[in-house]
Amino acid sequence: MPLLTDAMKQELQAEIDRSETRKAACIEAMQIVQRHLGWISDESLLEIADFLQMTPDELEGVATFYNHIYRKPVGKYVILICDSVCCWIMGYESLQEHIARTLGIRLGETTADGLFTLLPIQCLGACARAPAIMIRGELYTDLTPERFDEIIASYRREA
Numbered sequence: 001m002p003l004l005t006d007a008m009k010q011e012l013q014a015e016i017d018r019s020e021t022r023k024a025a026c027i028e029a030m031q032i033v034q035r036h037l038g039w040i041s042d043e044s045l046l047e048i049a050d051f052l053q054m055t056p057d058e059l060e061g062v063a064t065f066y067n068h069i070y071r072k073p074v075g076k077y078v079i080l081i082c083d084s085v086c087c088w089i090m091g092y093e094s095l096q097e098h099i100a101r102t103l104g105i106r107l108g109e110t111t112a113d114g115l116f117t118l119l120p121i122q123c124l125g126a127c128a129r130a131p132a133i134m135i136r137g138e139l140y141t142d143l144t145p146e147r148f149d150e151i152i153a154s155y156r157r158e159a
Ligand code: FES
Pocket: 082, 083, 084, 085, 086, 087, 088, 123, 124, 125, 126, 127, 128, 130, 131, 132
């Protein structure tokens, strides 16, 4: 049974129409499908590649390179924690310890309730305000354990 619905295909087509070539829409196409299905499985990657007239290997190459595309199931909210030098200096490790204590997850893991996944990311561009995380495109900086708890509580209320 196909994973891409007619509605998704319409969104993909609209993205293709805005792009110079079908291939040029590939990141946005994967983001659209990911928004609907949560992650990009092998099956959906094949269908997207077919829709874009790309080979699965070509699309896989882009998906691997672009770290906002999830090739494994993730929680409802992905916490991207900056794993680069300024954040290392400004408390990355203690923040990670705090996350492990409060959410019970380490890098690459998802909470038992399926709400949060913790993934590393290279510099989020907020080095002067390290340490930093990003959730759903929202950047959070100057993080303290208390501030982290407030942020997580707000996502729990929204869930
Ligand atoms: S090093 Fe973390 S935001 Fe740049």
